[in-house]
Amino acid sequence: MQNKTFTDQLGRTININYLPKRIISLVPSQTELLFDLGLDEEVVGITKFCIHPKEQFKKKVKIGGTKTLNIDKIRALNPDLIIANKEENQQEQIEALTQEFPVWISDINTLAEALTMIKQVGELVATKAKAAQIADTIKANFDNLIPSSKPLKAAYFIWKDPYMLAGKHTFIDDMLTYSGFENVLSESRYPEIDLETLQQLQPQVILLSTEPYPFKQKHIEELQKYFPRAFITLVDGEMFSWYGSRLLKAPAYFSNLYKNLTINLPIK
Missing domain, CATH: 3.40.50.1980 (Nitrogenase molybdenum iron protein domain)
Structure with missing residues (x-):
């Protein structure tokens, strides 16, 4: 493994041992993304709200809710990468986790920021091509929506x-x-x-x-x-x-x- 530096959507710099092999996701929509990127083995912990896909939800260790994380369970899993979100997770808990683990934080209010997140996560976990394919397909599908003349x-x-x-x-x-x-x-x-x-x-x-x-x-x-x-x-x-x-x-x-x-x- 080599040490590699990434920037999250808050502009924070994090260093991780690349490739990450023990990932914890604290956000349901980003958890589903990780599994769609093929990281069935690498994801070791999820929240109780990370219900998709169902087969993975049944198997993975639950580390609490998005705003009620069980820090001791997270420590026991010894992650080499935690993926969080500014809005969905509780600030004090995330700040505590950053003292012990690499934490990459998303901040998403628009479709454009979501597409950026998907591609950035792909780079984080070495599935860049697959992530770009997902993001590009999403963009194309939204581009094909017919705008309403009378919202x-x-x-x-x-x-x-x-x-x-x-x-x-x-x-x-x-x-x-x-x-x-x-x-x-x-x-x-x-x-x-x-x-x-x-x-x-x-x-x-x-x-x-x-x-x-x-x-x-x-x-x-x-x-x-x-x-x-x-x-x-x-x-x-x-x-x-x-x-x-x-x-x-x-x-x-x-x-x-x-x-x-x-x-x-x-x-x-």
Whole structure:
């Protein structure tokens, strides 16, 4: 092995023993990417939320949740590379891990940054060609999405009690734009919002994500009385918020979602 230097998406420099043979991933979408890059043996630890692919989820050691890492379990696995994310992981825990292990951190708010991450991870783990193929295919699929001439005004719910929505400067907001929606929120990140305030923004469509909060049919019924003229539907949160190789499937999902909504939308 040789020592090699890389720069992560926060501009931090990390040194790793190249090639890494004991990798821990702290982010579900990046975990799926690693397996799609063929690193079945090299990935030794994942979080309890890294559910794809299912066969690997069953086999791999779980090192806690994305924001509740079990540092002792991580130490026991003795990783030579940890892959994390600025938003999804807890800052204090990541800072503690950087004192003991090489930690590469992504920071993703747009499709372009996701594509960069995929290629950079490919370089990290010596699967550069495969990573470039995945990134290029994702880009081509998104380029083939037909832009909407009339974006639907949408509100994207991620949490309940309190209600929290995806605002500007988020990866979800970028996905909304690609999929034919205009985010009714002007606030950044993930603001709490009361339903009376949201009523004034008059969303045509309300999207209830399946994650991180598991919205169900009953929540559609609860919200419909506040928004009788809006079309309220459940959406696959992985398609809007996972920024790894799952993006290969997102454009087709977005296209079908937009078509179905424009057919059913009560407001033309």
